[in-house]
Amino acid sequence: MGMGATEQFAVGTDGAGLMAAIAPDLARIEQAMQADLATLASDTDALLAEVLRYGLFNGGKRIRPLLTVLCCRLCGGRDVDVVPLSIAFEYLHCATLFHDDVIDQALTRRGRPAVNVAFGETAAILAGDFLHARSMLLIGRGAGMQALEIFCGATTAMVDGEFLQLHNASNYNLAEADYFAVIMGKTARLIGATCEIGALVAGVATEEQQALRYYGLHLGCAFQIIDDLLDYLGDETKTGKSVGNDFREGKMTLPLIIAIGRAEEKDRERLLAMLTSVEQRSRGFAEASALIARYDGFTLARQKAETIIADALVRLRIFEQAAVQQEVAVLEGLAYYVLNRNK
Amino acid sequence: MGMGATEQFAVGTDGAGLMAAIAPDLARIEQAMQADLATLASDTDALLAEVLRYGLFNGGKRIRPLLTVLCCRLCGGRDVDVVPLSIAFEYLHCATLFHDDVIDQALTRRGRPAVNVAFGETAAILAGDFLHARSMLLIGRGAGMQALEIFCGATTAMVDGEFLQLHNASNYNLAEADYFAVIMGKTARLIGATCEIGALVAGVATEEQQALRYYGLHLGCAFQIIDDLLDYLGDETKTGKSVGNDFREGKMTLPLIIAIGRAEEKDRERLLAMLTSVEQRSRGFAEASALIARYDGFTLARQKAETIIADALVRLRIFEQAAVQQEVAVLEGLAYYVLNRNK
Numbered sequence A, B: 001m002g003m004g005a006t007e008q009f010a011v012g013t014d015g016a017g018l019m020a021a022i023a024p025d026l027a028r029i030e031q032a033m034q035a036d037l038a039t040l041a042s043d044t045d046a047l048l049a050e051v052l053r054y055g056l057f058n059g060g061k062r063i064r065p066l067l068t069v070l071c072c073r074l075c076g077g078r079d080v081d082v083v084p085l086s087i088a089f090e091y092l093h094c095a096t097l098f099h100d101d102v103i104d105q106a107l108t109r110r111g112r113p114a115v116n117v118a119f120g121e122t123a124a125i126l127a128g129d130f131l132h133a134r135s136m137l138l139i140g141r142g143a144g145m146q147a148l149e150i151f152c153g154a155t156t157a158m159v160d161g162e163f164l165q166l167h168n169a170s171n172y173n174l175a176e177a178d179y180f181a182v183i184m185g186k187t188a189r190l191i192g193a194t195c196e197i198g199a200l201v202a203g204v205a206t207e208e209q210q211a212l213r214y215y216g217l218h219l220g221c222a223f224q225i226i227d228d229l230l231d232y233l234g235d236e237t238k239t240g241k242s243v244g245n246d247f248r249e250g251k252m253t254l255p256l257i258i259a260i261g262r263a264e265e266k267d268r269e270r271l272l273a274m275l276t277s278v279e280q281r282s283r284g285f286a287e288a289s290a291l292i293a294r295y296d297g298f299t300l301a302r303q304k305a306e307t308i309i310a311d312a313l314v315r316l317r318i319f320e321q322a323a324v325q326q327e328v329a330v331l332e333g334l335a336y337y338v339l340n341r342n343k
Helices: A004-008 A015-041 A046-056 A063-074 A079-103 A121-168 A176-202 A206-233 A254-262 A265-275 A278-283 A285-294 A297-318 A322-340 B004-008 B015-041 B046-056 B063-074 B079-103 B121-143 B145-167 B176-202 B206-233 B254-262 B265-275 B278-283 B285-294 B297-318 B322-340
Strands: none
Touching (some): A015 A046, A015 A063, A046 A121, A046 B145, A063 A079, A063 A322, A079 B121, A121 A176, A121 B145, A176 A206, A176 A254, A206 A254, A206 A297, A206 A322, A254 A285, A265 A278, A285 A297, A297 A322, B015 B322, B046 B079, B063 B176, B063 B206, B079 B145, B121 B145, B176 B206, B206 B297, B206 B322, B254 B265, B254 B285, B254 B297, B265 B278, B285 B297
């Protein structure tokens, strides 16, 4: 997959090296979340506090706050300024998960009962609203108005992306551009905001801010493409999720869009015919996967993710100072990790 | 009901006089909402825009933004500064309604299908999240960080109040203080914030800001007490809502709490026995109402609301300048309207 170049980076692309490099920051972020919840506890209902604790400490990877902390440090900012507000991104992310699980009537999240199951839908919706408001406050208070504009813009874009996806639901002739509009809103804008706001807290010039925003947007897009690929090609024993959900639901993701665009008349008609029948979607996953593979849908989608990541990494080159090469290496490591993850 | 003193105010306490006095501001607020949605339309999914329009223009009374505009002008602030951000309070209010209607599985809202019915639960949850984020942005952008602190504080308090209510759900020995804690969080804090932020935008001294916050908190409490009274005593042809819902759900509101606190042993036991049985709650409304009336639960709850409003109005006395007496009169008129409303 052309990842040979990765050996040059200090942290490597294997999970273990990267994890060791980010562990101290993850511990700081965890501590900041605990401290914030402790502050809230005095004037928060005990049941609400319990729901928040359950939903927030669920084995999440804390990638979003980590990006904010890394980007701030990369730009010369101080941990003491950025760590307390970085948790806003985890709050917003978890709020989204609470609401998504209500919408999808999900039973589990990371192997445990989802918040809506453990505490009911009312608690899940309201606790999401609470985290939502709290996250906006942390960003405004800690990073100022410009950051709040970016943060709220990413939040409304997320909702907009979900609506676009609803809107596209039965459009089986979806263009790649439509797919990218959805994942930009649903996933990438928020990741872009994590990086950009880290830079803002450090108070850097526009060039650095834009470079990190670009990195984040692209990392987010690649993340979503790989996520969508794993829904076809993932190893269920590693991902913990069954494959084929997207096809069963008729969700148009990149491999399928590419294949439909490239397929010969007969095969395209076959794919479209399968998609328009709920019954065929539910038992046609193997056949659809074979057709997508025949037209290189998986390989081309993966190449697209790789190109996107390569573009993102080029923008990191402006950070040349020796003192920040560890942060650059971790951002590069995370980018390769996103490409190579199998779960 | 001791309302004889009201004749002295310019706008009077009859609905018509008050409505005429506030009509120009309501038109400004409506216009600002239309303008904001038009701004959003260019980068918002068409379906989302439709949901927002349907949910926002639903015949709502716009009391919250109106209070912000009135309080700002009362403090010498300019309409051009306050009207565009005042709509954040209507956005937040509507977001809460969208989510409440999902939680309660409500079928209608103001005589039309609720958003969750007209567009589905997914749309209702997501559109609520969108308005939530947009409201925070408008407040931060238009009124600054101190206002955002107050706004987010009111939002998290609202969730906290809902949880407190969940928590209290089967506690039939609830104290008045518990009831006030719930309505303070659920209703009053946000009304307090509408008034306080209006003052903040005008840039007044702490004394005026605190007086208006106090007025808003008390107005909100009285509003909720009257709302809870109407659930027992309301005329269904006027309120458009059936009576007895709270008792059927075992919800402990002020008249019932007062009656249980004052009742003789036998009657208290009878009320508690009814409350603990779903079946008795659903057919015991008339008997419960009679018991509450016997111990003056309704009269005393109403007196409490009147005292609260009287307290609030005393605080308005610091606004003595002749130029703002119209605003003072409208705030007084709204307070009496809250007490005297029958729908």
